[in-house]
Structures are given as structure tokens and as C-alpha cells.
Amino acid sequence: MNSDLAAAIVELRRDEVLAEIKSRMAGGQDPLRTLEECRQGMATVGERFQKGDYFLAELMLSAEIFKEAMTIIQPHLAKSRPTKPLAKVVLATLKGDIHNLGKDIMATLLEAHGFEVHDLGVDVPPSLVLAKVREIKPQFVGFSALITTAFPYMREAAEMMREAGIRQEIKLMIGGGVTTAMTKECVGADFQTTDAMEGVAYCLNEMEGRKR
Ligand code: B12
DSSP states (O other), rough: OOOOHHHHHHHOOOHHHHHHHHHHHHOOOHHHHHHHHHHHHHHHHHHHHHTSSSSSHHHHHHHHHHHHHHHHHHHHHHHTTTTTOOOOOEEETTOOOOOOOHHHHHHHHHHTTOOEEEOOOOBHHHHHHHHHHHHHOOSSSEEEOOSGGHHHHHHHHHHHHTTTGGEEEEEEEEEEETOOHHHHHHHHEEEEEEEEHHHHHHHHHHHHHHHH
């Protein structure tokens, strides 16, 4: 069931959304829970767009509200973060895809759970992924995809890492509304989800497994 905050995002009541979040953060409420309510609101906006009830203008506006909300929530997430990072994660949305909301949520949740995130942004060429992975040496790489035309580039990036002999050193995750178990097979990834919290749980489990 969506909360009042999620409903305010869906109905594009910007001032109300930001005032509510500021008041919650000042009152010491759980930033992760507030972030989850915002995510639910964005999911509903997506559904309305798909049904044709919302148009691009509403989408853009909701995305702007969501971004502003994140800037208020983020410093409060940072406070509960452990000082030594659990592991490094490189995140990217690949070539031709400019959707960033889901990736940004994933990045924020990973940071909130103690991971060091290197977000390469959107419309990223596979060669840049390879260069950054070589430089940063992360334990995890995550690709976010919202349009299917980005799938071949995710596969290309995975291939490039394999050819460079570094693919086995990382766990490759893919996520985003259009990804499926089939996409995971095509790309040759280790994990796929359409839920950022599942992605965080995967990383935490993997790190737990390495300690044993
Ligand atoms: C918002 C939106 C936009 C916004 C993007 C704003 C922004 N700054 O990101 C705008 C308006 C710019 C946009 C533009 C376009 N869009 Co658009 N857009 C959407 C919409 C409605 C919602 C996407 C979204 O943000 N969802 C909310 C987020 C929070 O969900 P999410 O991304 O799935 O992320 C969650 C999980 O998947 C997970 N996750 C995400 N990434 C990752 C990564 C990892 C590693 C992990 C573990 C987890 C994880 O965490 C998140 C939280 O749980 C979808 C429809 C839909 N229902 O998905 C269409 C949609 C994605 N868009 C689509 C299209 C076609 C376009 C355009 C080409 C439209 C056009 N004709 O111009 C353009 C340009 C696209 C381009 N070149 O990239 C299509 C794609 C179709 C396809 N099958 O390829 C969709 C599916 C709509 C449709 N049904 O036609 N869009």
C-alpha cells in the first residue's frame, strides 16, 4: 500500500514532498524507509505512464522531484554508514540508455549499506567500463538498463572484461525494469533483479560468503 508521501510524488505535489521529507529527517526518522516510499511513488508514476494516464511532462517532473528528495535524504543515509567500505561497486547505465533513477536508487542504497560506489553515469560506452574496472578493481559491477537496446552493450562490456582476464574477479549484476532472467543469460551476468534491495542483499551475502 502506497504512503501519503508516495501519493504526493505520484500527484507531483513537489513542495509537499520536500517539506515532508525535511520534517522527517529533522525528526530523526529512518532515511531508508523514506527512500523506499519515494521509490514506490516513482514505480506508480511508471505504471501510469505505461497505461497512458501520464505523459512525458509528468515523468520529467516526477524525476526532478525525486532527485530533489534524494539530495535531502542522502546526507542522513551517510551518517549511518560504516567508516571502512565493505567492498567497491562500479555502476553504469550503458550506451544509448539515459534512464538514471533506478541506478541512482541502487547507488544510494549500496552506499547506505557501507559499499563504496563508483557511478559512471548514463550512456556509458563498454570501453569506459573496462577502463574503470581496471583502475578501481571493484568486487562488483552493476549495469542498469531501462531500454532493451542497451542489452548488447552490457554483453559487450562483459565480453571485454572476459577477454581482459578480469571477469572472474568480479560479480556482475544487472538490474532495471526491462531486465529478466533471460537478459542475465544473454549478458552472462551473475545476478539479475528489478528490486534494488535484492541487489544490496546479493552484495551483502557475497561479502558474508567471502568471510567464511
Ligand atoms: C521515467 C522514464 C523515463 C524518463 C527517465 C528519467 C530519468 N532521469 O531516468 C524519461 C522521460 C527521460 C524517459 C525517456 C525515454 N524513455 Co523511458 N521510461 C521511464 C519509465 C516510465 C520509468 C522508469 C523508471 O525510472 N522507473 C522507476 C525506477 C526506480 O525503476 P527501475 O529503473 O526499474 O529501478 C529499480 C530496479 O530495477 C533496480 N535497479 C535499477 N537499476 C539497477 C541496477 C542494478 C545493478 C541492480 C542490482 C538493481 C537495479 O532498482 C530500482 C529500485 O528498486 C519507464 C516505464 C517503466 N514502467 O519502467 C519508461 C521506459 C523505460 N522508457 C522507454 C522509452 C522507449 C523511452 C524513450 C526512448 C522515449 C522516447 N520515445 O523518447 C526515451 C529515451 C530513452 C533513452 N535514450 O534512454 C521504454 C523502454 C522500452 C524498451 N523495452 O526498451 C519504457 C519501458 C516505457 C515503455 N513501456 O515504452 N523515460
